[in-house]
Every structure is written in structure tokens, then in C-alpha cells.
Amino acid sequence: MDLTKHKHWQLQNGQVLATTEIFSKIIAQEIDKNELCRTQQGAWQPLGNVFSTIGKYGILRELGSGAFGKVYLGIEVDKRQRHERLVAIKKPAESVLRQYAQEEGKSDREGEMWARMQIGQVFSNEALLTARLAICPHVVKVIDHSVTEPYIALEFCNEGTLAQRMAKSYTIKDIYHWGRQIACGLQAAHSLQPDALIHRDLKPQNILLHNGEIKISDFGTSQMTYMAESLRSLKGGYTPKYAAPEAINGQAYTATDIWSFAVIMFVVICHEYPFAGENITQLMMKITCQDPKPIAKCSKFPLDNSVYDLLNRCFEKDVQQRPTAEECVAVFSAIPLENKQQETIVDISREKTVAKTATSLPQNSTTSHDDKPHFAESNRLQNRLAQQANSIQTIAAANKSRNARTKSRKAKAKRSTTQTPPKKSKCLLFAVIGVMVVGAVVISQRKAIKRFIYKQPMRTKITTNKTSATNPVKNKPRQKTVPRKIQKPVTKEKARVLPKEKSKKIIISKDIDGFVFTGRITYELGNVRNTVREYKHLETGIEFVLLPTTGIDLSPFMIGKYEVTQQQWRKSMGKNPSQFNKNVYAKGDLHPVENVSWRDAQRFCQKYGFDLPSGKQWEYACRSRVKAYYYWGNNTFIPSYVVCADYWQLVLQKRGKNFRDTNVNWVTEGTVTQPVGSTPRNLFGLHDMLGNVFEWCLGQGTKPDSRMVRGGSWMSPRMQCNHAYVYYFSSFATKNEVGFRAVKNFDE
Structure with a gap:
């Protein structure tokens, strides 16, 4: 029901x-x-x-x-x-x-x-x-x-699948819009660390639309590997018409999704598949051994040549020759949509659009229904277009004759001498009277209005009948003004609210001494939209992000995009104190520096005019204005987003081991710190705010020598990896799970 x-x-x-x-x-x-x-x-x-x-x-x-x-x-x-x-x-x-x-x-x-x-x-x-x-x-x-x-x-996506949307009319702008957003979804999946996520079954039925925006679904298909016949459709399989040659052989790479993406765009642009066969065997043979149909000749839309070149590269048999999802995003984003004509294939609203559409579609279509699965009405479209073109011409002629009759009537009315002056509108007269009355009331009661706005106590007058009692002949009561001290009680005077002065807005110049400006980036998640400026310190090479502080109780400041690395520490301070250095791991220089005390971190920062973040600064940077328990916009902990004990537990489970087992060597297994930037960034563009290493802050604990650490580390449980958790170590303590992140403050 x-x-x-x-x-x-x-x-x-x-x-x-x-x-x-x-x-x-x-x-x-x-x-x-x-x-x-x-x-x-x-x-x-x-x-x-x-x-x-x-x-x-x-x-x-x-x-x-x-x-x-x-x-x-x-x-x-x-x-x-x-x-x-x-x-x-x-x-x-x-x-x-x-x-x-x-x-x-x-x-x-x-x-x-x-x-x-x-x-x-x-x-x-x-x-x-x-x-x-x-x-x-x-x-x-x-x-x-x-x-x-x-x-x-x-x-829930309210516009159904892309397959259903392709059965309706769409424009060139829609094609570019869909292509860019599908490629963006694949780029996010393929750029995950440490392992990229491959879809394996990308097709229009797995792509949804919500308020005009593309949403890719069923990413879990790649991991559903049950062999039972009832679940064989769930096994990391594929749909033959959208499958790449290597997928038919049971292999899958990120380039496999790029092939499926190209097939989808080919169907959108040409209304047919790039490979067609009478049965599944013949179809697989053509996909493996033959080239696709020429997209430039089969296209139903006058698209940019860069799109045709991109899709031809996507159909390369060698996976190394296919472009990445990032290249696909760049090609579709580089096309200026403002200069493109909005040509439809079904919905006709203007005479020019009808004429352009009628000339762009072929007059005789010989493609079978199997080659055009979502465009069953294409063969009947030409007759419909011709009928609508004729009807538009008839309507235009009727409008022309009607306009001529209207002009003649206006000319006769203008020549007539018995014109009566227009009557004044009663509504206008009432409006003028109302404005005058309101103005008079405001002028007469301006003092009372002023007292109401600033909440000043009103001067009260107390009348006494003492005169009339002693002298009953005089009936006129005598008015006595209460002294000022009685009129204004102390409690009301203290509660008086005065207009607040406007706070001064501190403007940070684009050019900052010792830094080079690298770009201005905007990040979005739901209703949250953050625009930040990124800089690079010339002497140390540390990348900083200037955070927006408008509307909050914080002075402007820049914070490191990543935790300070071992390479940056060794370049500035000489000796590298870290345990997980390049002698242990090949990329040790890119790991965050650890085994540094709070005093050592302060010495590094003061050398270049930096500082350690305060507790408020660190928490604001970690939250990135997202109203959720975690910065990825969710109240659910995701172990793969944080280098912590829960993440390493999942990794070791696949190897048949336990992270908390005393016999497991964490260094040998590689379940320790990771290179900075290994986890997804938040909405300020900051990486590794949670996990990897604890970060020293300026806060002091109950003991005079204790200092604050935030964010959790590679060996912390999930309860310690959030923006609210606070812990304290001695300022002299050196641990292989504690590092730091630099901050550049701007004085008011």
C-alpha cells in the first residue's frame, strides 16, 4: 500500500x-x-x-x-x-x-x-x-x-536514476554537468588512501540524481564476494555492455571505472552503445578486440572536440594509456558553459530551438532498439518536430495579424477628442493620508520612542490631593515632580542597555612577509561553505592555511596544513629525534616528527616567529565549522579516515593478526605513523587533525609542568580521536606518538 x-x-x-x-x-x-x-x-x-x-x-x-x-x-x-x-x-x-x-x-x-x-x-x-x-x-x-x-x-534521491533521466530531454549543458560530476565521484574514490576504491559496475542504473546533482551508488559491489548462486549477482562483477576488456578477464583497476564512464557518456551523447553484438559472446569479442564506433560521427550534439578526444583515450585497451578521473574532471571543467547553446532533443519551447534540433537529428534512423535502450521515441521524433514547427509558424502569423489590429485601435483612440481625464485612485489617496498620520504620531512621540529604544526609565509624576483637602474650594489638583534620585532606581540604571560599538574587522593582506601565496580554495559539505587562503613559508617549506575567523572570538591566524615533518625538523634543528625515521621506512622524512617535547616544539616555533595552537584554535581548525561529532559530517566514527588503533586493527585482521597482541611487531607490520596527508582533509583543507600523532597545544593542566595534547595518535582508540578529547603530558616528555603543528598568529 x-x-x-x-x-x-x-x-x-x-x-x-x-x-x-x-x-x-x-x-x-x-x-x-x-x-x-x-x-x-x-x-x-x-x-x-x-x-x-x-x-x-x-x-x-x-x-x-x-x-x-x-x-x-x-x-x-x-x-x-x-x-x-x-x-x-x-x-x-x-x-x-x-x-x-x-x-x-x-x-x-x-x-x-x-x-x-x-x-x-x-x-x-x-x-x-x-x-x-x-x-x-x-x-x-x-x-x-x-x-x-x-x-x-x-x-534518498528524488529524481531517480540517470537511465530514467536519459529517456527525457536534456541539453548540452546537462551533458557537461553530468560528465564532470560523475568524474568527481570517481576521483574521490580513486584517491582514497592507502587503497583506492574501485566501483567495478558503473552504469546509468547505479547513478542517481537528487535536485539535479549526480550521486553514484552501489560502491559496495566491489567487495561482495559470496559465491552462492543466490548472491552471484552481488559478486564484484560487471554489466557486459559497460565492462572494460580487463573486467571480462576478472581483473579490475581504477582505469576499469574510466572505461565504464566513457561508455555512459557515449550513450548519452550518441544514443547508442559503442559496442553492439547479437549475443554476449559476440559483444565480449568486440569489446576485447575491436575499436569503438567513432564518437564524433555518431554524436547527436555539437560538443567540444576536447570531449571527443578524452572519450577516445578512455577506450584504450591498455589501462596505462587511459586518463585518470582527475584528468576527466579537468577537461569537463575547462569548457565554458555560458557560451554553449541550450539545444534540446525532445522538449521544444522556442522556434529557434526547434529549427536547430530538427537539423541536428538524422532524417532516417536505422539503429535498432537494442542499440538505443533509453531512447525508444527517437524514430517518432522527426514527425513530431515537423508538426510543432508548422504549428509555431501558424501561431506566429496569427500573432502578427492580432498585433496589427491592436495598433489600429490604439491609433483611433488617440485621434478621438472626447477623452475623459483618468480618475484619481482612492487607494493612493488613503495611502498618502496614512503616511501623514503616521509621520505626525512619530514626531509627537519621538521622545517616548527614543526612551523605548534605549530602555530609559520614564519620568513619572505623582499627583496629591493635599491641597484640595486643606482648601476644598480649589478643586484643581497640584502636581509634584518626583526628584531624579527616586525616578531612576539603581537597579534599572544598571540594567540599561546602550548600543554596542561595531567590532573592528581585521583584514589580512594577500602578501605576507616570509610567505608566498599559493591559492584560494573553497570547500563545501552540505550547508557549510569555507573559503581559505593557502601560503607556503619560504624558509621552512611549511604549508599554512589562513582560516576565516569572522563571527568568532578568535584573532586571525594561520595553521599548518600538515603536521611538521621529520624533513622540516632536520632542516631547521639539525638532529632528527624521531623513532620512525628514514632508517626504518623509505618515506620516513615525510612522516610527522615525534619524540619531541613541548619545549622542543616551542623552540622550533619561536625560531621562525610561529607558535603552538591554543586549545580553542586547534578545536576550531579541527571542526572546520561542521556541526557534527566528526569533521566529515557524520556522528559515526570511520576508522579508515583516522590513522589510529581501530584502523590498524582492521588492517591486521586481514592478515590474521591482532593489533593488541604483544607478539605483533608494530614496526615490522608498518602499523605506526604514516606520511602526512594520508587521511582525507577537512573543510579547511587540513589533514591528519585526528590520529597519526598527538599534537602539542598551549593549554596547561592541573600540574604546573603539564601541557595539553589533542587529536589522538596511531596507537589511540577511537574514543581519543575526536575534537573534544583533551589529554596532558609533561612538557619534558618525549613520546613516539606526540608531534606538533605550527601556528602563525596575527596581532589585532
């Missing part, structure tokens, strides 16, 4: 509730599911038959179904925060669970429970993989998942 069509329901006790209210009561177990309900004109039914839930979500309707299971439109109702959110929920079918258990030789009841746990773990892996891309706006975000009751709740 589609609950989106019904907003209110009547209960058996006469109470009328909205759909969201009923869901919140069912989830909170405040109402009996056996109670009867009905719509305004419907029959009585039990609540349990109409309203179904999955976890903490209410099911509104079914969005789609497949061999694996179904996708539902759900709603999350939070009574405490008065929050309602639509989500898409994927849940496996019961038949799939039973079949999977039977194929593994499990009994009925125990096997079904085992299958639930296994598929729930698959969903957990998908949630973990997709959470690594939470900062990217062009990837569908995972909101929630469950292992015991296997389901996964995803961000």
Missing part, C-alpha cells in the same frame, strides 16, 4: 493522526498494532496490516525490486529533535536467505539466521566503504545499517 497518498488516519477510538505520528508511536511501542484504523473513505484495518517498519524506519511504499530483494521508501521520525527524513532502504528477500542457507548446507532455522548475519556483514562492509566517501557530494551516503536484521538505509 502506498502511504504517501494518505496523510491522515482515523483510529477506532476516534482519534485522527498523521502518518508520521502513527509510525513514531509504533516504533516507540506506544500503540497496539491490532488497533483498527482507516482512511477518510476506506475500510477498517488493523494497524499492523497497513503500517510496517524496518528497524527505526517506517515504510511508505516500494521503490523497486530485483532478484536479490526490494528497495523501499522509508521515513525516519525523531520526536525529540522534531526531525523527519526520507531514506531508501535495501532489504534482501526471504527467499534469497533460505536459498543461500540451503546452498551452504545449513538447517532451516539455524541456516536462515546464519544467512541473515552473513548478508548483514555484507551491508556493513558496504556502509564502511561508502562512509570513506562521505565528504564527496557526488556519492550516495549511507545513513544506517543493521547486521542482525539485514538492511541498509541510504540517502
Whole structure:
């Protein structure tokens, strides 16, 4: 039943509730599911038959179904925060669970429970993989998942898939827009550290649109490796028409996604596939051995030649010859969209657009329906265009004759001598009178208005009847003014609010002595938008970011983009005290310097006019104005975003080891500090704010000699890796998990 069509329901006790209210009561177990309900004109039914839930979500309707299971439109109702959110929920079918258990030789009841746990773990892996891309706006975000009751709740996209959008009209600007955003999503996945994330099954059905923006989904497909027949469609497989040659042979690289991206853009531009075959064997043979159709000849749109050259490079058989996702983003971003004509292929709104579209489409189409899967109406389009062109010409002629008649009537009215002067509008007269009255009231009561604005106490007058009592002949009462001391009580005088002076805005020049300006960058995540300026210190080579401090109680300051590295320390101070240096690791110079005390870090900073960050400065830089527990915009900890003990535990589990095992050598396994910049940046462009090494700050603890550290380290649990955790070490202490980050303050 589609609950989106019904907003209110009547209960058996006469109470009328909205759909969201009923869901919140069912989830909170405040109402009996056996109670009867009905719509305004419907029959009585039990609540349990109409309203179904999955976890903490209410099911509104079914969005789609497949061999694996179904996708539902759900709603999350939070009574405490008065929050309602639509989500898409994927849940496996019961038949799939039973079949999977039977194929593994499990009994009925125990096997079904085992299958639930296994598929729930698959969903957990998908949630973990997709959470690594939470900062990217062009990837569908995972909101929630469950292992015991296997389901996964995803961000709901209100415009469906790209395959559905391709069946409608679109413009050249849409093509460039889609290409750039798909490439941005792939760039975010391919640039993850330490291992890139490969999609393996990129196609229009896995690309969604939300308010016109591209969202790539199903990144977890690459890790779903169950061999059961019921789950064979989930195995890191591919769709043949979008598969690269190496994918057919069971291999996958980042360039594999680039090939699929090129196939999608080929279908969008040409309305057909680059490779076509009568069966799957013939199709794979052409993909492996032949070149694609010439895109410049098959194109239905006059696109920039750089797009054609890029897509031809994407179809190279050698994976080393294909461009990266970053190059694809650069090509689509370099095309100026303002100068491009908005040409549609279906929707006709102007005569010029009709003429251009009619000439751009072929008159005789011989392509089969299989080659144009999303453009079934292409063969009927020419007749429709011709009819609309004729109708537009007829309408234009009628408009021309009507304009001629209108001009003749106006000319006759102008020549007539019996014109009557227009009447004055009563509304205008009333408006003028109202303005005059308001002005008179304001002028007469200007003193009272001034006292009201500045909250000054009013002078009060007390009348006494003493005169009339002694001399009853005089009926006129005598007025006596209260002295000033009684009129203005001390409490009210103290509470008086005066207008505040405007705070001075400190402007930092683009050119700063000793620094070179490297760029101005804007970062976005949801409603948060930060614009920062980046500099590089000429003497030490440290990269700094000038943070925006407008509207907060902090003076302007720059903070290091990365933690101070061993190479920068050795260049300035001579000896490198770090334990994990280049003698242990090949890239040791790029690791953060550690084994330095608070006093050593202060000595380094004072040598170049820097300082250590205060607690407020460090926390503001870490949060980066994101209103969430973690800077990636989520309240859920993501181990792959932080070099910490939880992350190394996941790495060692794949090797069959435990991070907390005393027999495990952390140095040999490489589960210690990593080169700076290994984790994703926050919305200020800062890396490694959480994990890798603790960072010294200026705060002092309860003991005179203790100093503050923030951010957690490579051996810290997740509870220590957040913006709020504070710990203290001795200012003389040197530890292999403590480093620092430099700050440049600007005096007011």
C-alpha cells in the first residue's frame, strides 16, 4: 500500500493522526498494532496490516525490486529533535536467505539466521566503504545499517536514476554537468588512501540524481564476494555492455571505472552503445578486440572536440594509456558553459530551438532498439518536430495579424477628442493620508520612542490631593515632580542597555612577509561553505592555511596544513629525534616528527616567529565549522579516515593478526605513523587533525609542568580521536606518538 497518498488516519477510538505520528508511536511501542484504523473513505484495518517498519524506519511504499530483494521508501521520525527524513532502504528477500542457507548446507532455522548475519556483514562492509566517501557530494551516503536484521538505509534521491533521466530531454549543458560530476565521484574514490576504491559496475542504473546533482551508488559491489548462486549477482562483477576488456578477464583497476564512464557518456551523447553484438559472446569479442564506433560521427550534439578526444583515450585497451578521473574532471571543467547553446532533443519551447534540433537529428534512423535502450521515441521524433514547427509558424502569423489590429485601435483612440481625464485612485489617496498620520504620531512621540529604544526609565509624576483637602474650594489638583534620585532606581540604571560599538574587522593582506601565496580554495559539505587562503613559508617549506575567523572570538591566524615533518625538523634543528625515521621506512622524512617535547616544539616555533595552537584554535581548525561529532559530517566514527588503533586493527585482521597482541611487531607490520596527508582533509583543507600523532597545544593542566595534547595518535582508540578529547603530558616528555603543528598568529 502506498502511504504517501494518505496523510491522515482515523483510529477506532476516534482519534485522527498523521502518518508520521502513527509510525513514531509504533516504533516507540506506544500503540497496539491490532488497533483498527482507516482512511477518510476506506475500510477498517488493523494497524499492523497497513503500517510496517524496518528497524527505526517506517515504510511508505516500494521503490523497486530485483532478484536479490526490494528497495523501499522509508521515513525516519525523531520526536525529540522534531526531525523527519526520507531514506531508501535495501532489504534482501526471504527467499534469497533460505536459498543461500540451503546452498551452504545449513538447517532451516539455524541456516536462515546464519544467512541473515552473513548478508548483514555484507551491508556493513558496504556502509564502511561508502562512509570513506562521505565528504564527496557526488556519492550516495549511507545513513544506517543493521547486521542482525539485514538492511541498509541510504540517502534518498528524488529524481531517480540517470537511465530514467536519459529517456527525457536534456541539453548540452546537462551533458557537461553530468560528465564532470560523475568524474568527481570517481576521483574521490580513486584517491582514497592507502587503497583506492574501485566501483567495478558503473552504469546509468547505479547513478542517481537528487535536485539535479549526480550521486553514484552501489560502491559496495566491489567487495561482495559470496559465491552462492543466490548472491552471484552481488559478486564484484560487471554489466557486459559497460565492462572494460580487463573486467571480462576478472581483473579490475581504477582505469576499469574510466572505461565504464566513457561508455555512459557515449550513450548519452550518441544514443547508442559503442559496442553492439547479437549475443554476449559476440559483444565480449568486440569489446576485447575491436575499436569503438567513432564518437564524433555518431554524436547527436555539437560538443567540444576536447570531449571527443578524452572519450577516445578512455577506450584504450591498455589501462596505462587511459586518463585518470582527475584528468576527466579537468577537461569537463575547462569548457565554458555560458557560451554553449541550450539545444534540446525532445522538449521544444522556442522556434529557434526547434529549427536547430530538427537539423541536428538524422532524417532516417536505422539503429535498432537494442542499440538505443533509453531512447525508444527517437524514430517518432522527426514527425513530431515537423508538426510543432508548422504549428509555431501558424501561431506566429496569427500573432502578427492580432498585433496589427491592436495598433489600429490604439491609433483611433488617440485621434478621438472626447477623452475623459483618468480618475484619481482612492487607494493612493488613503495611502498618502496614512503616511501623514503616521509621520505626525512619530514626531509627537519621538521622545517616548527614543526612551523605548534605549530602555530609559520614564519620568513619572505623582499627583496629591493635599491641597484640595486643606482648601476644598480649589478643586484643581497640584502636581509634584518626583526628584531624579527616586525616578531612576539603581537597579534599572544598571540594567540599561546602550548600543554596542561595531567590532573592528581585521583584514589580512594577500602578501605576507616570509610567505608566498599559493591559492584560494573553497570547500563545501552540505550547508557549510569555507573559503581559505593557502601560503607556503619560504624558509621552512611549511604549508599554512589562513582560516576565516569572522563571527568568532578568535584573532586571525594561520595553521599548518600538515603536521611538521621529520624533513622540516632536520632542516631547521639539525638532529632528527624521531623513532620512525628514514632508517626504518623509505618515506620516513615525510612522516610527522615525534619524540619531541613541548619545549622542543616551542623552540622550533619561536625560531621562525610561529607558535603552538591554543586549545580553542586547534578545536576550531579541527571542526572546520561542521556541526557534527566528526569533521566529515557524520556522528559515526570511520576508522579508515583516522590513522589510529581501530584502523590498524582492521588492517591486521586481514592478515590474521591482532593489533593488541604483544607478539605483533608494530614496526615490522608498518602499523605506526604514516606520511602526512594520508587521511582525507577537512573543510579547511587540513589533514591528519585526528590520529597519526598527538599534537602539542598551549593549554596547561592541573600540574604546573603539564601541557595539553589533542587529536589522538596511531596507537589511540577511537574514543581519543575526536575534537573534544583533551589529554596532558609533561612538557619534558618525549613520546613516539606526540608531534606538533605550527601556528602563525596575527596581532589585532
